[in-house]
Amino acid sequence: MVMKRAYLLGNHAVAYGLVEGGLQAAFAYPGTPSSEITEKLASLAEQYRFYVEWSINEKVALETAYGVALSGRRAAAIMKHVGLNVAADPLMTAAYTGVVGGLVIVVADDPGIHSSQNEQDSRQYALFAKLPCFEPASPQEALEMVKFSFAFSEKISQPVIIRLVTRLAHGKAAVTLGQRIELSQSTTGFKKEPSRWVMVPANARQAHRRLNETQKVVAEAMEELEFNYFQPGEEGLVIASGLTWFYVREVFAKQENNWSLVKIGTYPLPEKLLAKALKRAKKVLVVEEGEPVVEQWVERLLCKINPGATVHGKEDGCLPREGEVSVELVEKAVNQLAGKQMNPKPVPPSLLPRSPVLCPGCPHRASLHLLKKVFGRKAIFPGDIGCYTLGVNIGAIDTCLCMGAGLSTGAGLARLEPDRPVVAIIGDSTFFHAGIPALINATYNQAELVVAILDNRTTAMTGHQPHPGIGYTATGEKTTEIDLEKLCQACGAKQVIILDPYQVAESLSVLKQLKDQPGVRVIIFRRACILLEKTHHRFEITLDEDKCQGCQVCFYLGCPAIEWVNNRPVINNSCTGCGLCVAFCPHQALNKYEKNS
Amino acid sequence: MKKTVDIVICGVGGQGIILVSDLLGEACVKAGLPVTGSETHGMAQRGGSVEAHIRMGGVFGPKVPLQQADLLLALEPLEAARFSLYLRAEGLAIVNLAPIKPITQKTTYPQQSELLALVKKTGANMIADDFTCYARKIGSEKILNVLMVGVASPFLPVGFDCLREALKTVVREKFWKINEQALQWGRDYCQRIFSPQGEQGRDHA
Numbered sequence: 001m002v003m004k005r006a007y008l009l010g011n012h013a014v015a016y017g018l019v020e021g022g023l024q025a026a027f028a029y030p031g032t033p034s035s036e037i038t039e040k041l042a043s044l045a046e047q048y049r050f051y052v053e054w055s056i057n058e059k060v061a062l063e064t065a066y067g068v069a070l071s072g073r074r075a076a077a078i079m080k081h082v083g084l085n086v087a088a089d090p091l092m093t094a095a096y097t098g099v100v101g102g103l104v105i106v107v108a109d110d111p112g113i114h115s116s117q118n119e120q121d122s123r124q125y126a127l128f129a130k131l132p133c134f135e136p137a138s139p140q141e142a143l144e145m146v147k148f149s150f151a152f153s154e155k156i157s158q159p160v161i162i163r164l165v166t167r168l169a170h171g172k173a174a175v176t177l178g179q180r181i182e183l184s185q186s187t188t189g190f191k192k193e194p195s196r197w198v199m200v201p202a203n204a205r206q207a208h209r210r211l212n213e214t215q216k217v218v219a220e221a222m223e224e225l226e227f228n229y230f231q232p233g234e235e236g237l238v239i240a241s242g243l244t245w246f247y248v249r250e251v252f253a254k255q256e257n258n259w260s261l262v263k264i265g266t267y268p269l270p271e272k273l274l275a276k277a278l279k280r281a282k283k284v285l286v287v288e289e290g291e292p293v294v295e296q297w298v299e300r301l302l303c304k305i306n307p308g309a310t311v312h313g314k315e316d317g318c319l320p321r322e323g324e325v326s327v328e329l330v331e332k333a334v335n336q337l338a339g340k341q342m343n344p345k346p347v348p349p350s351l352l353p354r355s356p357v358l359c360p361g362c363p364h365r366a367s368l369h370l371l372k373k374v375f376g377r378k379a380i381f382p383g384d385i386g387c388y389t390l391g392v393n394i395g396a397i398d399t400c401l402c403m404g405a406g407l408s409t410g411a412g413l414a415r416l417e418p419d420r421p422v423v424a425i426i427g428d429s430t431f432f433h434a435g436i437p438a439l440i441n442a443t444y445n446q447a448e449l450v451v452a453i454l455d456n457r458t459t460a461m462t463g464h465q466p467h468p469g470i471g472y473t474a475t476g477e478k479t480t481e482i483d484l485e486k487l488c489q490a491c492g493a494k495q496v497i498i499l500d501p502y503q504v505a506e507s508l509s510v511l512k513q514l515k516d517q518p519g520v521r522v523i524i525f526r527r528a529c530i531l532l533e534k535t536h537h538r539f540e541i542t543l544d545e546d547k548c549q550g551c552q553v554c555f556y557l558g559c560p561a562i563e564w565v566n567n568r569p570v571i572n573n574s575c576t577g578c579g580l581c582v583a584f585c586p587h588q589a590l591n592k593y594e595k596n597s
Numbered sequence: 598m599k600k601t602v603d604i605v606i607c608g609v610g611g612q613g614i615i616l617v618s619d620l621l622g623e624a625c626v627k628a629g630l631p632v633t634g635s636e637t638h639g640m641a642q643r644g645g646s647v648e649a650h651i652r653m654g655g656v657f658g659p660k661v662p663l664q665q666a667d668l669l670l671a672l673e674p675l676e677a678a679r680f681s682l683y684l685r686a687e688g689l690a691i692v693n694l695a696p697i698k699p700i701t702q703k704t705t706y707p708q709q710s711e712l713l714a715l716v717k718k719t720g721a722n723m724i725a726d727d728f729t730c731y732a733r734k735i736g737s738e739k740i741l742n743v744l745m746v747g748v749a750s751p752f753l754p755v756g757f758d759c760l761r762e763a764l765k766t767v768v769r770e771k772f773w774k775i776n777e778q779a780l781q782w783g784r785d786y787c788q789r790i791f792s793p794q795g796e797q798g799r800d801h802a
């Protein structure tokens with residue numbers, strides 16, 4: 001790799017860090033804000049000769065990466081924060097067994113909930129599993145940390161967690177790239193060592209002791225790392241972790257006072273370094289993204305070292321408990337502690353919101369309206385996670401908890417609400433990720449449930465990654481395409497039908513028949529995401545002014561291509577010609593014409 | 598010119614805002630300036646409000662603090678108003694006046710004058726025009742983003758050749774020509790406005 005400087009996304013810097021660190025195999029399931037790491041890796045895999053895959057879910061990704069690490073090679077598992085919940089089972093015990101080759105687990109948190117269902121803090125998983133965790137402050141540091149963590153993981157024989165946050169993952173900076181570490185080819189491969197790799201109780205007890213003993217070694221090692229440092233100043237002290245470090249630096253660049261600052265980049269925290277800073281402090285402000293992890297740690301340390309000092313941060317309300325930290329919030333906290341007045345910040349003007357919506361021509365819109373029309377107002381639509389969650393705006397998604405939950409929640413709802421039709425809605429990628437066990441459970445336990453799999457031939461929400469139903473891999477090679485229809489049949493579904501949601505009349509009649517039948521019925525709505533279609537605009541849509549009654553049925557389809565002007569629909573130029581509005585207009589006022597005919 | 602130029606770019610998912618951020622960032626790299634930034638990925642890209650921050654010469658975090666942006670590059674007027682609170686009082690707003698209506702049932706799109714009044718309230722200067730219309734004339738609405746960078750180019754801490762070079766890094770070769778045209782058109786437009794005989798400080802509010 002030539003020395004090169006480029007304006008890089010934080011996630012791309014992480015990818016280069018993995019490559020430079022000698023990555024041999026990477027495993028990931030997509031999820032904002034982590035997906036670009038794996039996409040970048042896929043584009044570099046051939047050049048640097050490593051392996052990268054989109055795995056079916058995070059648990060499988062981590063376990064497969066763990067397998068690589070047991071063979072003495074360097075592996076990475078990459079996911080978003082909630083992905084670590086799915087992978088928590090292997091995580092907890094991989095900490096017991098440890099690894100041989102470096103294993104780096106990259107987890108991207110989403111404080112502020114830009115594109116997630118919660119804002120959990122992965123550092124707590126690191127503490128829970130008793131694994132070391134690094135948290136970078138900038139894309140450049142992310143590259144360095146990730147690169148370093150392979151060797152560190154091998155040194156301590158433990159997996160290492162890298163915690164990112166959205167502003168780092170989707171932050172950008174000019175980054176200097178380095179060289180890929182040349183690894184000696186001398187690994188002996190997997191060595192049988194049941195006492196270490198087979199976690200039966202007798203071995204697990206030993207392993208737990210080993211894990212606890214490693215804690216001291218790891219804590220010692222953190223004191224040496226440049227990812228943490230202390231910048232002595234006046235008696236006020238600010239401790240900042242991850243990228244909040246730069247928020248703090250920015251605030252003090254404008255202040256006359258010159259407080260002492262500590263930058264935190266590792267967990268466990270460097271207690272000796274902190275002790276130096278805490279000893280002479282009177283007021284300590286702790287700044288971090290997520291839960292008050294550092295804050296509570298510092299409180300514990302202060303009890304021993306300097307009980308007279310006061311700690312400020314998320315626990316005393318100096319900084320908010322929820323959401324993202326910002327320069328503005330740090331400035332306010334610092335001024336508050338310094339007893340200074342601040343000009344109030346402007347309040348955002350209350351303006352017409354612009355929320356995300358399904359694309360014009362999105363096949364999900366058609367599927368969801370078909371289901372609503374056939375199953376009616378009484379029906380419950382437990383939903384799942386993906387683009388189709390946006391169906392909440394058109395009243396076709398009633399729940400969204402976590403990936404795969406729609407099917408199981410639906411089975412639960414149907415069990416004790418037998419008079420209401422329950423139609424679980426799940427995307428194709430989500431179905432592979434976590435829907436299969438839920439479907440089997442429903443058929444095995446004879447639930448009354450309709451399952452709609454919205455098969456748009458991709459993982460759209462996170463940027464159109466392939467999945468096992470598509471027939472090609474992360475790096476674009478052809479592979480086995482899992483047949484959804486046969487899979488659902490094998491899961492025990494009595495009826496499995498495939499519909500094209502654009503064929504409105506036909507779909508309606510099939511759905512009506514299916515409605516009153518018993519048992520688990522699966523409908524696969526198959527139609528590719530409109531963004532994958534190279535040429536759309538199959539039809540030109542026009543309005544017959546005389547027939548239009550102004551009923552707004554077309555408008556309420558919620559399509560961005562239909563505007564409502566002077567009590568009439570106006571089709572704007574974002575129309576893809578899918579024809580859904582034509583089929584749904586009760587007065588035949590909308591017509592479609594084959595384009596160029 | 599102060600050392601860091603803080604820019605907020607805003608518009609609607611799908612307008613090519615990330616490309617603008619890449620273009621400005623690469624131009625900094627070419628000019629040897631430090632740079633940081635941040636952008637919106639994920640859910641909001643499906644037609645939601647989208648913002649990107651870029652700090653040309655910046656050495657701190659990725660986000661521009663409120664009331665600190667030197668430049669607001671708004672590809673849509675409603676979004677210009679929404680993100681105007683980032684502008685500092687002596688800053689500059691470059692606003693595209695072509696509206697994109699959010700599909701929220703019933704509520705009507707605000708008056709243009711209302712939206713521009715919000716931008717002006719910050720005390721910043723403003724260049725506002727229907728740049729979408731010009732982009733269409735050059736050949737495609739898709740180049741609106743680069744055209745508006747051209748309009749902003751005299752206010753950036755990098756030379757115009759850095760921008761032109763950066764364009765080649767961030768745009769596929771097939772589209773170089775039309776994008777270069779757009780960039781140049783934008784620059785000429787701005788120079789026309791600010792030339793002594795030009796319509797100095799013209800704004801269309």
Ligand SMILES: Cc1ncc(C[n+]2csc(CCOP(=O)(O)OP(=O)(O)O)c2C)c(N)n1
Nearest residue numbers: 031083385386387427428429430459460461
């Ligand atoms: C455990 C977990 N992993 C990843 C994600 C991120 N994520 C949200 S939706 C989604 C996939 C959506 O794909 P699909 O089900 O095919 O629906 P589409 O977006 O294509 O409509 C992913 C990966 C998540 N929310 N939770």
Ligand code: SF4
Nearest residue numbers: 359362387460529530
């Ligand atoms: S990206 Fe595809 S699946 Fe997602 S809303 Fe757009 S058309 Fe629908």
